[in-house]
Amino acid sequence: MLSFWEKRSFIKYDLVIIGAGIVGLSTAIQFKKDNPQASVLVLEKGVFPSGASTRNAGFACFGSLTEIIDDLKSLPVQEVKELVEKRHRGLRAIRSIFGDQALGYQENGGLELISSKEEKYLERIEYINTLLFPVFDDDVFEVENQHEKYGFSAKVKAVVRNKFEGELDSGKFLNVLWETCQVFKIKILTGAYVKEIDQENKTVTVKDPSHDSFISFEALKIAVCTNAFTSQLLKGIDLQPGRGMVMVSSPLVKTIPWKGAFHYDMGYVYFRNIENRLLIGGGRNQDFDTEKTLDQGINPKLKTYLLDLVHEVILPGQKVEIEQEWSGVMAFGPNKKPVIKLVSEDVGVAVRLGGMGVAIGWQTASELVKMLQRQ
């Protein structure tokens, strides 16, 4: 039972957004920038954003050489190029709006370890560089001279550098998005689990834990930014959950002789140096079926695979103790294009960001806002 005051001040909004990840908060900010008088509410089921956005590895990446070549199997060449361009544009936008310091952004480059099974991809560097030249105005990929200086095992036959990639601090990124929402007087309610969207009446119903009842918010427009969890709210969106895991070591005794955003095993494994700790994650390709889940948890098979890589390939001979581990859930589809569309007149969805939402998230939100405003 709502009070007169609650009904008047808390229930009706111009835009209600579900999900406070990168896409939800970026949608809120961009909509409010274009419509300063609009009332915007973000509903988040976690105590703080609790999807992939705060559980990732912080790679501001566009796709490694082998990933981009692989993408050509599922998308036409022009669309692969457009996808890289959107990631690049998204990253440029957040860097210019929020600044590198607020994002904890470092441009140390992206580096891909090439083992013998990937050596054939090196033959296509020139083709990919030519394809992407109009986007970057420069060659993107080059084979590093003397990669032995990094101390990887002899399994690594080459290292390919992409000077345009970087790394950021995912906590700082979400914080700066959150703080910007506050500046714009965007309301964010956490612990607000959306149970149902009524597309016809444009209401969004949330479970109210304090009264063991339900509250229905009324909206002129609704944006669904729930990524992997979208099927719980909307039918017919082509996506599948894909869980990923990340581990961070204690500071190492010896100085790690490299920095940057490293990719391995066709992009399924990623690692970086954070204050002389190793962050490593991925390995989903070792057990795809088990990882198609919305449940959090560490798959021992993946953990063993990643630890073996650490000891045998990445830091051979070094003592590495894992201090922290966690999981997060991504959303995947038949190709790497996000799903950005209106599902009814004033209800839009921007989801399925795969394993590269950091760079493309802002751009994805921008497209959703344009669609909602056209209505």
Ligand SMILES: Cc1cc2nc3c(=O)[nH]c(=O)nc-3n(C[C@H](O)[C@H](O)[C@H](O)COP(=O)(O)OP(=O)(O)OC[C@H]3O[C@@H](n4cnc5c(N)ncnc54)[C@H](O)[C@@H]3O)c2cc1C
């Ligand atoms: C382990 C891991 C490592 C990754 N590493 C990288 C990386 O290095 N670089 C990169 O670019 N990308 C990476 N990604 C992918 C990236 O994190 C995602 O693509 C991106 O965060 C997606 O953002 P989003 O806002 O669409 O989704 P999310 O961050 O998942 O946000 C969805 C939000 O919706 C909320 N929600 C869901 N259902 C409801 C509901 N019913 N009611 C209310 N709220 C709801 C969730 O709690 C969540 O906060 C990684 C992901 C994982 C899991």
